[in-house]
Amino acid sequence: MRRLITALSTALLVIAACQAPRTATPATPTQAVATGAATAQPTPNFAGRPLNIVTGGTGGVYIVYGGGLANLLTNKLGVSATAQSTTASVANMELIRDKKTDLAFTLSDTAYDAVKGNAAFKDKPATGARALAVLYTNFTHIITKADSGISTVVDLRGKRVSVGSPASGTEVIANRVLEAASLTQADLQVQKLGIADSAAALKDGKIDAFFWSGGLPTSAVTDLANTPGISLRLIEHEGLTKRMADKYGAFYFTVTIPKEVYKTPADTKVSGVANLLVAGASMDEALVKAVLATMFDNKAELEKVHPEAKNLTLANAVEGSPIDYHPGAIAYYKDKGAWKK
Numbered sequence: 001m002r003r004l005i006t007a008l009s010t011a012l013l014v015i016a017a018c019q020a021p022r023t024a025t026p027a028t029p030t031q032a033v034a035t036g037a038a039t040a041q042p043t044p045n046f047a048g049r050p051l052n053i054v055t056g057g058t059g060g061v062y063i064v065y066g067g068g069l070a071n072l073l074t075n076k077l078g079v080s081a082t083a084q085s086t087t088a089s090v091a092n093m094e095l096i097r098d099k100k101t102d103l104a105f106t107l108s109d110t111a112y113d114a115v116k117g118n119a120a121f122k123d124k125p126a127t128g129a130r131a132l133a134v135l136y137t138n139f140t141h142i143i144t145k146a147d148s149g150i151s152t153v154v155d156l157r158g159k160r161v162s163v164g165s166p167a168s169g170t171e172v173i174a175n176r177v178l179e180a181a182s183l184t185q186a187d188l189q190v191q192k193l194g195i196a197d198s199a200a201a202l203k204d205g206k207i208d209a210f211f212w213s214g215g216l217p218t219s220a221v222t223d224l225a226n227t228p229g230i231s232l233r234l235i236e237h238e239g240l241t242k243r244m245a246d247k248y249g250a251f252y253f254t255v256t257i258p259k260e261v262y263k264t265p266a267d268t269k270v271s272g273v274a275n276l277l278v279a280g281a282s283m284d285e286a287l288v289k290a291v292l293a294t295m296f297d298n299k300a301e302l303e304k305v306h307p308e309a310k311n312l313t314l315a316n317a318v319e320g321s322p323i324d325y326h327p328g329a330i331a332y333y334k335d336k337g338a339w340k341k
Helices: 002-019 029-035 061-077 089-097 108-116 169-180 195-203 219-225 238-248 285-297 299-305 307-311 327-335
Strands: 050-054 080-084 103-107 129-145 160-162 189-191 209-214 232-234 253-257 268-280
Touching: 050 061, 050 089, 061 080, 061 103, 061 285, 061 299, 061 307, 089 103, 089 108, 089 129, 089 169, 089 268, 103 108, 103 129, 103 169, 108 129, 108 169, 108 268, 129 169, 129 195, 129 219, 129 253, 129 285, 129 307, 129 327, 160 195, 169 209, 169 238, 169 268, 195 209, 195 219, 209 219, 219 232, 238 253, 238 268, 285 299, 285 327, 299 307
Parallel strands: 050 080, 050 103, 160 189, 160 209
Antiparallel strands: 103 268, 129 209, 129 232, 129 268, 253 268
């Protein structure tokens, strides 16, 4: 009898153990689908994923902003992001086209040319490029010394002028400004220098003026403006902007460089063009959403890197791109209620 009672007790304990609540083992996404469980999808983990960002040259805004973005994505998203210096927009779109980078800073007019196969991209367009965000506006600087005798674009005829680095957005815009003034590079003594070298050459009297398309302030120009004995003049060209827009599209619009930025005698009206952050169409949609979420959620940190990051807003990000947005970007902006298209 004692043995029978022991056996029955053991059986009851086993049955009770089988029916008792247990600590659940987390289901994998596959298990959740198989069992029909109503569970949220796990947040994608991009830890350690290499992410290359192509920017611009020393002394410009792209390289500063891009370096800050790389640090932010590395620290907050966990990717292994790096910022690469380039000659900027044209070169960056070529790298996107050739799938040699993940993210790129570029001017909207160059992005449009790349996707449509215009200008430098006529033989090999970048049809797979997609916008992630409109970031901020570039201001077309035409800079000379106050005592140079140059006060209009037409006055550049015969002068030593840097039109920007080869394969840069600055050179594209310089050519279009000159064209609107009925000039070409052949009418100038042309040099093709990046922003840092252009500023140094003007300081040393090796050139008479230079073009630069960049945000405010651009550090190389600020340093030049703060050089003892040098006063700068910015060449106004508001009247040429409409001609540029009429021929090439509504990429160009009038903006004002306040006199306080570079200690110039007056505010200067110049042509502006939007900057984009772009990626290839094949980039993982979840990664695109994660990149944008990281940028917007940590915008204050980007603002510490460069003041132009203050212009990163949901409203601005979805307006002004001449190329299609990446599906991941559209999904992000829809989630935020910013996508109205």
